[in-house]
Amino acid sequence: MTLQHGWQACRNCHASNSDLRVEGPWHLRANPGYWGTSEPTVLVLGFSKGATQISASQSGNFDGVAFAGMRPRLRQVLDALGIDLGTETVDQALSASSRWLGAASLIRCGLSLDIDGKLTTSGTIMPKAASATFTRQVMRSCVEQHLSPLPASVEKVVMLGTTDAYIKGVKALMADRFSDYRNINEVAFTAQGRTWVFAAHPSPANGEFKHWLGGDMGSASGRKLQLALKALGSAPVVPSAIAPTVAVTKPPRPTASSTPTQAPVAKDSIPMTSTTNGRFAQTFHLVRGDGKKVVPVMMKNKDTGRVAFRLAKQGNTKDGTVEVTDEADLLRKCESGLYQVRAQPLDKSSPANFIRPLHNHRIVKNRA
Template sequence: MKLIDQTCANLVPHGRMACDRCWKNVTTNVQEAGPFRLVRDPGHWGSSTPSTLVLGVSKGNTQSNAFATSHFDAVAFMGIRGRLLQVLQTVGLLQGETVTAFEQRFCRDEQEYAFASVVRCSLTGMDRKKRIHTADSPNVIPAFKEGSAGYGFTSECVDQHLGKLPDATQRVVLLGNTDAYIEHLRAVVGRSRGSLRKINDVAYSAGGVMFVHVSHPSKGNRHFGAFLRGEGIPGEKMRMAREAIKSA
């Protein structure tokens, strides 16, 4: 039985979001905190009452740039939706689904799945070698660690959008399964939702909902192929994710 009642759940409709959690008394659409930069462009794709919520870390540069110029339904996971479907199917979800059918799940009339990012606005971190802000995981994931300059952005967003979920939501699939990301995000989710229970090294339950980490479908993810093929440590993480989803 879920601990979160749907009457108080945070129901988010498909489309651009009007969230002001981090933007009260802020007169611009960009904030900086230490090496981190937050751009105000939150969005949600698909069902407002999903059984499965799929979340990236934050919008990558491609998606963030497209947000301003492209059709909204095409923005989320632009250019990597086929890879995302491969990840989901590898852990036992959407078996037999075609890429064409999967494309339709990012539209307003989708009933089962929803897509967004843990940080709904675009979060980037300073790449100290390139001297530019990027959405690369090594530059963004440190913002999820308590005490970091970006923790205010990440913890507020988790509390706003994951602290309460629709009663229909059974699982949250988190794209990104490095040990650091799992550790930091698990702690943030636990503080927001309470009653955290570890399932295995890549999955945990909080407030009656399963959170499970899988490989990110980014083309820059060097472990993507090993995850799909079940090789080495990425393969072990794939099997743990699949087992957790199957057990539920």
């Protein structure tokens, strides 16, 4: 597979003498690229380059192409899923210096659809592409070339787009490609021993974006966020037949597990051994609607070495991150409804992730 920051030489879907392929109403322009680290912990996959990204690619600034015009909204998606970029901004995470994130498109090239004589890259193009013969062939080729196998460093894959038809089409494609495919729920599955979730596309044209971010179970889009969070809260079992055999050892990156049943560890978490159980909050815990308990947990800041509880302003960038060591202060901030907090089950059945007190968890003021 190809996970090297920069433009890519792949021309699998094009004739040797052409960078443009036209099949009926579909136009496929050869401009594949990949952004971020070659050893990503999280891999983010858009659908294909839109008009804004294609325009950005013509400027010559490769680093600015991926998710051009929607990077603040991409950060909101990652925040909502509890995906922490540490001290990196989205711009840094999509550069060659990135330490945690990798990003590309499911269809690596730029795809557009001729509708009444006008080429479009948004709107209904995603669900239509998921069912059209030509575009499904292109997606299958991209999966085989660029996503099989995933590097050992990858712990989870986020696919942008939550329309039912798109999800159904992609799931069918993945089920056909990977023998270990297992459906989790309507927005998540496991393949290659990793959890893949569908999340709201950050495009400004996505009218359901705010509903998804809100996570309201009364909203179809909000329910999809809750289902994605539930899927990410349960680490997949990596079958021994495809489990990575070589751990990533490049410091200070986390390593992928070589033990089939071991849950992946959040990149900046403290291993919860008997000597570190004191990292958990002692005065309160949080209970999800289904009764699952999680406890705020102290994390080590890999840049400063400080060990503290970590909170983040909901939907904000790194500027909204707060570190506290006083549990009374931590409780006040959780009760304010303004913060997400890093929390983890005491039994370590899932990694530490950001959760939202009062929004999808209730606060219980006693030790878990």
